[in-house]
Amino acid sequence: MTLPSPVALGAPLPTPIRSPDMLARLATRRSAPAQALVDPGPDAGEIQTLLTLAARTPDHGKLTPWRFVVLGRQSRAGIAEQLAAMAVQKGLPAKAVAILAKLTAAPTSVLVISTAAPASKPVWEQELSAGAVCMNLEHAAAALGFASSWITDWYSYDAEACALFGVRDGERVAGFIHIGTAVEPVLERERPDVTALTTILP
Numbered sequence: 001m002t003l004p005s006p007v008a009l010g011a012p013l014p015t016p017i018r019s020p021d022m023l024a025r026l027a028t029r030r031s032a033p034a035q036a037l038v039d040p041g042p043d044a045g046e047i048q049t050l051l052t053l054a055a056r057t058p059d060h061g062k063l064t065p066w067r068f069v070v071l072g073r074q075s076r077a078g079i080a081e082q083l084a085a086m087a088v089q090k091g092l093p094a095k096a097v098a099i100l101a102k103l104t105a106a107p108t109s110v111l112v113i114s115t116a117a118p119a120s121k122p123v124w125e126q127e128l129s130a131g132a133v134c135m136n137l138e139h140a141a142a143a144l145g146f147a148s149s150w151i152t153d154w155y156s157y158d159a160e161a162c163a164l165f166g167v168r169d170g171e172r173v174a175g176f177i178h179i180g181t182a183v184e185p186v187l188e189r190e191r192p193d194v195t196a197l198t199t200i201l202p
């Protein structure tokens, strides 16, 4: 599937049009369990497309306060082995090792790293932008026909573990977006009562 031709810098972009496909996607969006993601996953060209689309994210001050690490199966398997040893050495519960299955299963994983730092815009806004990148990545994956799952787990909050993925001092994991094909349809889950969460002012 090819993307629309790029629009020249400063040229007008298409105005939004009603899109039943996009509405259906938004109305039925669900994560797949990360450990149930199998082949096929995105190929190299599709990964490039996914990252290009994910990077079209609101970013106050154009700071680009995030970056990507694309993790193939081989790198994740090696890191998971080291994480398993680390979990034992740190005395973490057995579950900390078991959930590494979420890290290794999918054909492709994209680590979205927040590089937020004090700058012209608040750090909070920069971190929100990294979260939006994750969500755009999931939507882009769905548009290419893939299922995905946004995972953090314990190793996203452990500096020693983060270093194994190339996360640098001062950076934070926004999420691992695992991408592939769901082994079976994902089931609907309860959704919040939007009315109860909403205040409408005249």
Ligand SMILES: Cc1cc2nc3c(=O)[nH]c(=O)nc-3n(C[C@H](O)[C@H](O)[C@H](O)COP(=O)(O)O)c2cc1C
Pocket (backbone or CB within 6 Å): 029, 030, 031, 032, 149, 150, 151, 152, 153, 174, 175
């Ligand atoms: C920042 C963030 C981190 C998350 N980390 C995990 C995680 O470590 N493990 C997990 O099972 N789900 C995690 N989730 C939740 C799933 O990605 C998913 O959103 C959740 O299962 C709800 O399903 P839904 O996306 O289909 O609504 C995380 C979600 C977010 C936004």
